[in-house]
Amino acid sequence: MGISLAYFMVLLDTTVLAVAEPSIMTSLxxxxVGVGWTTTxxxxxxASALVFAGSLADRLGAYRVFLAGVIGFGAxxxxxxxxxxxxxxxxxxxxLGxxxxxxxxxxxxxxxGLYPEPGARGRAISAWAAISGVAMAAGPVLGGWLIAVDGWRAVFVINLPIALVVLLLCRTPIAITRRARTLSWLPHLGLAATLAVATFAVTQAGQQRxxxxxxxxxxxxxxxxxTTLIDRASPAPIVPAALRRNGAVWRAFGWGAVVNYALTTVIFSIPLVLHTTAAGAGASLLPMTLVVALNPLITGRLVGAYGPLRPIRMGFVAFPAGLALIAVATTVHGQPFVLGLGLLLCGLGVSWTLPALVGFAVSQADPAAAGSVGGLLNATRQVGATIAAAVSSVTVSHHAGDSGAAPFLIAAIVCTLGLVTAVVPMSIPASPVRRKGESERGPR
Structure with a gap:
């Protein structure tokens, strides 16, 4: 329970701040663009530290790194x-990141480590992953309520009692076997520098500099x-050699970045475009957030029946359609039904693609590389979110007097590219375990 609550706290912080943006702009x-950098x-x-943190947990012990992370996050x-x-x-x-x-x-x-039996471990990890949807759903709503009660600073103060509860629940040490892994700083520093400079370039382009x-x-x-050259020569690379030529896995990484790009665009831009209160912004996102919280259960059944690729394709159909409707609703004011329908379709897009993406990526890699696949998928998703926050901030700022449709139209184009890559036939390496609905050429 404590472990899952900590994960909830981290993911909550990626969305809870969205509705606080107008308040932060006024207060500080x-x-x-400035408030956009708080997300970026x-x-x-x-994104820069995820893979390195995984190596650190293997070397120093997962329990130690977990406790240090929770204490540091609260502080x-x-x-x-x-x-x-x-x-x-x-x-x-x-x-904080x-x-x-x-x-x-x-x-x-x-x-x-707590669930060594494969079946129990799979159920526990599925529950752990499902928390991401609940956190995304709760963030804007909880943030709107907190800001209405006590201002934008309350969205950060709330993390302190959550962190204390996590420490209380996890006070008994958990012994996990350590694996001797070499740590290499340079590739991770190079990745961080690349992301920082690329984000700066995007913001400057948006301001026509x-x-x-x-x-x-x-x-x-x-x-x-x-960074790529250094990583290939590193004894502990960010991208293991076994994954460098695995096209199916890299396609999944790209899809993860696309989904988070679109999701961050919606969560970041809606409060700024609607010009409403924090509570109103949180309430306006409910058609999306409720679907994101509830639909993954149905997605799990779809994956079991048809394989992961079908819900991924369904998601990439729903997402651009929803983004286009949101763009229409922000252009032609007084269209709450169109806005709600667009957000609902975006919720379906997120909740169909993300749960299926994890299973798809892991199933197409060697079991020994599953940990690296999970870390890289999370990292590329955060790269997508980083770029989205930068692009959305400059487009909303640049088109401040216009309808506000620009960030949603850009995200719709990005998602359409994701759909194209999802329907193009791919050569997928044989997977150790085939699910029902998968052929020798891969999942349908």
């Missing part, structure tokens, strides 16, 4: 709550290429 005297730095730090949340300036809030949000990265892989390792945007893009490409 910043603009849309969190997801950037989380960093308190620092965010009392940040007097936007600059300090960004620093503390980055620290680093401690969040310590919690996710260590919590999964603890569950795997083309010289720094082009320069930043070139530097990001150079850093990315250099």
């Amino acid at each position: 005297h910043t603009g849309v 730095v969190y997801t950037m730090a989380l 960093a949340s308190l620092a965010c709550a009392f940040a007097p300036t936007i600059a300090l809030l960004l620093v503390f949000r980055a620290v 680093l401690f969040a990265a310590a919690i996710i892989p260590s919590s999964l390792a603890l569950i795997a 083309w010289a720094p945007a082009v320069l930043g893009g070139l530097v990001a490409l150079g850093l990315g290429y250099g």
Whole structure:
């Protein structure tokens, strides 16, 4: 229970801040781009550190890393709550993302150690993964209520009692066998630098500052290429050699980034575009968040009956349709039904794709690489969220006097590209365990 609650706390923090954006802009005297960085730095730090944190948990012990992550997350949340300036809030949000990265892989390792029997372990991990939908659903609603009661700082203060409850529930040490793994800092630092510079380039392009945007893009490409070379030569690479040429797994990573891009666009942009209160913004997202919380149970049955690829394709049909309807609703005001229908379709898109993605990615890799696949999938999802926060902030800011449809139309195009790659035939390596509905060429 404590382990799952910690995971809930981390994922809650990725969405709860969305409805606080207008309040933060007023309180800390910043603009849309500035408040956009509060999401960007969190997801950037989380994406950069996830795989490294998994290696650290293997080397130092999952229980130690988990406790350190929970304690640090609570302390960093308190620092965010009392940040007097936007600059300090960004620093503390980055620290928060680093401690969040310590919690996710260590919590999964603890569950795997607590449930050695494969069937029980599978059920426990499924429950752990399902919490992501509940956290996404609860974030905007809980955030709206907290801000209405006590202002935007309350969305950070709430993490402290949650962290204390987690520590109380997990006070008994959990012994997990450690694996001797080499730690390599350089690839992870290179990844962090690449993400930071690329995000800077995106924000500059959105503000039509083309010289720094082009320069930043070139530097990001150079850093990315250099990081790839360093990673390949590293004794502990971010991407294991067994996964480098696995096209099916990399396609799943790309899909994860696309889904999180679209989801972050909706959660980040709706409160800014609707110009409503925090509670109103949270309530307006309910058609999506309720579906995200409840539909994964149905998705699990679809995966069992037809394989993971069918719900992934269904999700990539629903998502761009929903985003297009949201764009219409923000252009033609007074269309709550169209907005609600668009959000409902986006909820179906998220809840069909994400649960199926995890199973698809893991099933197409060697069992020994399952941990790396899970870490990389989470990392690429956060990369998608990072880019979405940057793009949405600059498009909303640049089109402040317009309808607000731009970020949703861009996300719809991105999701359409995801759909194209999902329907194009792929060569999938033989999987150790085939599900019902899968052929030798892969899941339908």
